[in-house]
Amino acid sequence: MLTGKKIKYLVVLSALMSLCGILLGCSSKKEGAKDVPVHTIEERIKQAASMEGMKKGDKNRLKKLYQLNADEVEDFVLYTAESNVEANELAVIRVKQESQADSVKQKIMERIEAQKVKLKDYRPEQFYLVEKHILKVKGRYILFTVSKDAEQIESAFNEALK
Helix, strand or coil: CCCHHHHHHHHHHHHHHHHHHHHHHHHHHHHHHHCCCHHHHHHHHHHHCCCCCEEECCHHHHHHHHCCCCCCEEEEEEEEECCCCCCCEEEEEEECCHHHHHHHHHHHHHHHHHHHHHHCCCCHHHHHHHHCCEEEEECCEEEEEECCCHHHHHHHHHHHCC
16 A cells, blocks of 8 residues: 555656656757768758859868867868859868867858958958858857858758757
Protein backbone atom coordinates (compact mmCIF):
# COMPACT_ATOMS: atom_id res chain seq x y z
CA MET A 1 0.00 0.00 0.00
CA LEU A 2 1.23 3.50 -0.81
CA THR A 3 1.73 5.84 2.08
CA GLY A 4 1.81 9.66 1.92
CA LYS A 5 5.60 9.63 2.04
CA LYS A 6 5.86 7.18 -0.88
CA ILE A 7 3.37 9.17 -2.96
CA LYS A 8 5.39 12.38 -2.46
CA TYR A 9 8.55 10.48 -3.41
CA LEU A 10 6.94 9.18 -6.63
CA VAL A 11 5.62 12.64 -7.55
CA VAL A 12 9.06 14.23 -7.08
CA LEU A 13 10.74 11.39 -8.98
CA SER A 14 8.26 11.72 -11.86
CA ALA A 15 8.80 15.49 -12.04
CA LEU A 16 12.58 15.04 -12.11
CA MET A 17 12.38 12.41 -14.83
CA SER A 18 10.13 14.68 -16.94
CA LEU A 19 12.50 17.60 -16.49
CA CYS A 20 15.50 15.46 -17.49
CA GLY A 21 13.64 14.29 -20.59
CA ILE A 22 12.83 17.85 -21.61
CA LEU A 23 16.41 19.01 -21.07
CA LEU A 24 17.86 16.08 -22.99
CA GLY A 25 15.44 16.66 -25.85
CA CYS A 26 16.40 20.33 -26.14
CA SER A 27 20.11 19.70 -25.87
CA SER A 28 20.12 17.06 -28.60
CA LYS A 29 18.48 19.49 -31.03
CA LYS A 30 21.08 22.12 -30.23
CA GLU A 31 23.95 19.67 -30.65
CA GLY A 32 22.64 18.56 -34.05
CA ALA A 33 23.01 22.08 -35.41
CA LYS A 34 26.60 22.23 -34.26
CA ASP A 35 27.66 19.17 -36.24
CA VAL A 36 26.55 20.15 -39.73
CA PRO A 37 29.38 19.53 -42.20
CA VAL A 38 30.53 22.69 -43.98
CA HIS A 39 30.09 20.99 -47.37
CA THR A 40 26.39 20.52 -46.53
CA ILE A 41 26.05 24.26 -45.89
CA GLU A 42 27.95 24.92 -49.13
CA GLU A 43 25.49 22.76 -51.11
CA ARG A 44 22.51 24.60 -49.61
CA ILE A 45 24.05 27.93 -50.55
CA LYS A 46 24.80 26.76 -54.10
CA GLN A 47 21.13 25.82 -54.49
CA ALA A 48 20.03 29.27 -53.30
CA ALA A 49 22.52 31.54 -55.07
CA SER A 50 24.73 31.65 -58.12
CA MET A 51 28.47 31.08 -57.74
CA GLU A 52 29.09 32.21 -61.29
CA GLY A 53 32.26 34.28 -61.62
CA MET A 54 33.68 32.89 -58.40
CA LYS A 55 36.47 30.41 -57.76
CA LYS A 56 36.96 28.09 -54.81
CA GLY A 57 39.79 28.98 -52.46
CA ASP A 58 42.17 26.84 -50.42
CA LYS A 59 43.86 27.16 -47.00
CA ASN A 60 46.53 29.46 -48.41
CA ARG A 61 43.91 31.85 -49.79
CA LEU A 62 41.99 31.74 -46.49
CA LYS A 63 45.16 32.64 -44.59
CA LYS A 64 46.07 35.40 -47.05
CA LEU A 65 42.65 37.08 -46.96
CA TYR A 66 41.81 36.73 -43.27
CA GLN A 67 45.13 35.94 -41.53
CA LEU A 68 43.60 32.79 -40.02
CA ASN A 69 45.81 30.10 -38.53
CA ALA A 70 45.21 26.37 -38.83
CA ASP A 71 44.59 26.12 -35.08
CA GLU A 72 41.52 28.38 -35.41
CA VAL A 73 39.72 26.68 -38.29
CA GLU A 74 38.23 23.20 -38.18
CA ASP A 75 36.66 23.34 -41.63
CA PHE A 76 35.77 25.97 -44.21
CA VAL A 77 34.62 26.76 -47.69
CA LEU A 78 35.81 29.88 -49.48
CA TYR A 79 34.82 31.42 -52.79
CA THR A 80 36.26 34.64 -54.15
CA ALA A 81 35.70 36.62 -57.32
CA GLU A 82 37.73 35.51 -60.31
CA SER A 83 38.75 39.12 -60.88
CA ASN A 84 40.51 41.42 -58.40
CA VAL A 85 38.16 44.27 -59.34
CA GLU A 86 35.08 42.34 -58.20
CA ALA A 87 34.06 42.14 -54.54
CA ASN A 88 32.02 38.92 -54.50
CA GLU A 89 33.12 36.68 -51.67
CA LEU A 90 31.75 33.81 -49.61
CA ALA A 91 33.29 32.18 -46.57
CA VAL A 92 31.70 29.63 -44.28
CA ILE A 93 34.08 28.81 -41.46
CA ARG A 94 33.66 26.34 -38.62
CA VAL A 95 36.03 27.21 -35.79
CA LYS A 96 37.43 24.55 -33.51
CA GLN A 97 36.03 26.18 -30.38
CA GLU A 98 33.08 28.55 -30.07
CA SER A 99 35.29 30.95 -28.09
CA GLN A 100 37.37 31.53 -31.26
CA ALA A 101 34.44 32.88 -33.26
CA ASP A 102 34.84 36.50 -32.12
CA SER A 103 38.54 36.55 -33.03
CA VAL A 104 37.81 35.16 -36.50
CA LYS A 105 34.95 37.64 -36.94
CA GLN A 106 37.32 40.49 -36.08
CA LYS A 107 39.82 39.32 -38.72
CA ILE A 108 37.06 39.19 -41.32
CA MET A 109 36.02 42.73 -40.36
CA GLU A 110 39.58 43.85 -41.10
CA ARG A 111 39.22 42.30 -44.57
CA ILE A 112 35.95 44.18 -45.07
CA GLU A 113 37.59 47.49 -44.20
CA ALA A 114 40.48 46.78 -46.58
CA GLN A 115 38.01 46.02 -49.38
CA LYS A 116 36.13 49.26 -48.71
CA VAL A 117 39.33 51.29 -49.00
CA LYS A 118 40.33 49.46 -52.17
CA LEU A 119 36.98 49.82 -53.93
CA LYS A 120 35.50 53.08 -52.65
CA ASP A 121 36.63 55.43 -55.42
CA TYR A 122 37.65 52.85 -57.99
CA ARG A 123 34.54 50.62 -58.20
CA PRO A 124 31.52 52.26 -56.51
CA GLU A 125 29.10 49.46 -57.45
CA GLN A 126 31.42 46.88 -55.87
CA PHE A 127 31.92 49.12 -52.84
CA TYR A 128 28.14 49.12 -52.42
CA LEU A 129 28.16 45.30 -52.29
CA VAL A 130 30.87 45.36 -49.61
CA GLU A 131 28.83 47.88 -47.64
CA LYS A 132 25.86 45.47 -47.76
CA HIS A 133 27.91 42.42 -46.68
CA ILE A 134 26.61 39.84 -44.23
CA LEU A 135 28.85 38.71 -41.38
CA LYS A 136 27.14 36.37 -38.97
CA VAL A 137 28.20 34.02 -36.17
CA LYS A 138 26.03 31.06 -35.23
CA GLY A 139 27.69 28.85 -32.64
CA ARG A 140 30.95 27.59 -34.12
CA TYR A 141 29.97 28.71 -37.64
CA ILE A 142 30.76 32.02 -39.29
CA LEU A 143 29.18 33.24 -42.51
CA PHE A 144 30.70 36.07 -44.49
CA THR A 145 29.33 37.03 -47.86
CA VAL A 146 29.56 39.92 -50.28
CA SER A 147 27.06 39.27 -53.03
CA LYS A 148 23.97 40.60 -54.73
CA ASP A 149 22.42 37.34 -53.43
CA ALA A 150 23.56 37.93 -49.83
CA GLU A 151 20.07 37.54 -48.34
CA GLN A 152 19.47 34.20 -50.12
CA ILE A 153 22.90 33.01 -48.97
CA GLU A 154 22.10 33.98 -45.38
CA SER A 155 18.76 32.15 -45.53
CA ALA A 156 20.42 29.01 -46.88
CA PHE A 157 23.06 29.21 -44.12
CA ASN A 158 20.35 29.55 -41.45
CA GLU A 159 18.31 26.68 -42.89
CA ALA A 160 21.33 24.37 -43.00
CA LEU A 161 22.01 25.00 -39.31
CA LYS A 162 18.44 24.39 -38.07
